[in-house]
Amino acid sequence: MTWESLKILAVVPARGGSQGIPRKNLSHVGGLSLIGHAAKVATALPWIDHAIISTDDAEMLEEGKRYGLEAPFVRPSELAQDLTSAAETWRHAWFTCEDYYHCRFDLSIWLQPTTPLRTPEEVEQTVRALVEGKHHAAATVSRVPGHFTPQKILTLNKEGVLQYFDQAGANHTARQTIPSYYYRNGLCYAVTRSTLLEKGSIIEEDCVGVIIDRPLVNIDDPIELAFANLLHQSTLNPILT
Template identity: 50%
Template sequence: MAYRGRSVLAIVPARGGSKGIPRKNLAVVGDRSLIAHAAATIAALPWIDASAISTDDDAMAAEGERGGLAAPFRRPPELANDTASAADAWRHAWVASEAHFGRTFDVGLWLQPTTPLRDPRDVERTLAAMVEGGFGSAASVSEIPAHLRPERAMTLGPDGELGFYLPAGRGIANRQEIPATWYRNGVCYAATRETVVELGQTVALRAAGVPVAGTVVSIDEPFDLELCNLLWERARRAGEGGAS
């Protein structure tokens, strides 16, 4: 195993609490839970040396184990609330996993269950971009539609007056004039051990962005879950089986 000589640890973050969808990470898309989708992605990538689920919830830990994830630790309460940072949770999981497996890992993956329709090839592309480019981390990204970019954003004053969020927006007539901007879509984060464990970061000072083609749905609200199931069913009917 290992990826280009680097040992790889994959972490699936799945805290028990969620507001939009109760116990969201156990919600089902297609034929399996969100946690099981993340576990299936890991199983499809043979160069991953070890994997674990980071959770404060016993039922979610058990679901991870059913998918082949190790669950030797629980995330502490202070890292499982709405104000906890992903950087702190990832660092805790990395260190706890190293203690469990009795070894250190060179690079890590952070695979959120809430993006269940990911293609394993995009995960490999993200890690490859980081390794080949000598970056401290990498993140999958999607392009922001032109009408949602900062140049199109507006402000609304107390008296109802409409204004441009960016002064430059006033001079833009066509969407083709708006520079491309991107957002992190949750398909994959990759980082070196130094970035996460030593520096406590998820996005390094030098980070790679890896564009992902097609529709990426990150599940926060019930509508997102419905949309994911519709996309899954459409892929199944097309004979693609649905990406894991």
């Protein structure tokens, strides 16, 4: 099935290695693996033509298939290293899937398992922002808390004396006067074919931000995994409401 007459590929990236949590993508939040969470959202969206897992790991490949993801290839080991970029992995998945499915995808979405508390509606909102706004890419973002903005971050000089990172910070005694800043939360990326495959970029040019105005967690260490489980049980989690 197509959405807006577009061929759309969903990619769930899940390499076997990880630093903070061994085999992180098989970790559970709310009784479901991180891969399972991403797969359930991807397979719930009828306008996605193919939802696939990109992994170098046999167990993770089977976990993806268990929850409805297609597995048209095994990711090469050279694209599953600590320093491998997301763009490289995404490009490989895109080209390989076009060969495998004998079609040309107009755009693709990237659903990191490490942000498990997404909803199908938020993913659709991201794609809609790209398509209807005629942008090259879209990425979900969250607001940076006021005390983490450049105006409030401090540095230490050689004498151990605190200084403002941004000297203008001294003028912002009330957080309401601080400009809004945003960080990528990993919930969803969407990109057009030409932007990723021909230019090799995602957010470098004309990437619209989709603000997710609720608590999220992007899991990288055991504390964040514990927080994700706590948040999953919370009334703040739209999955449960």
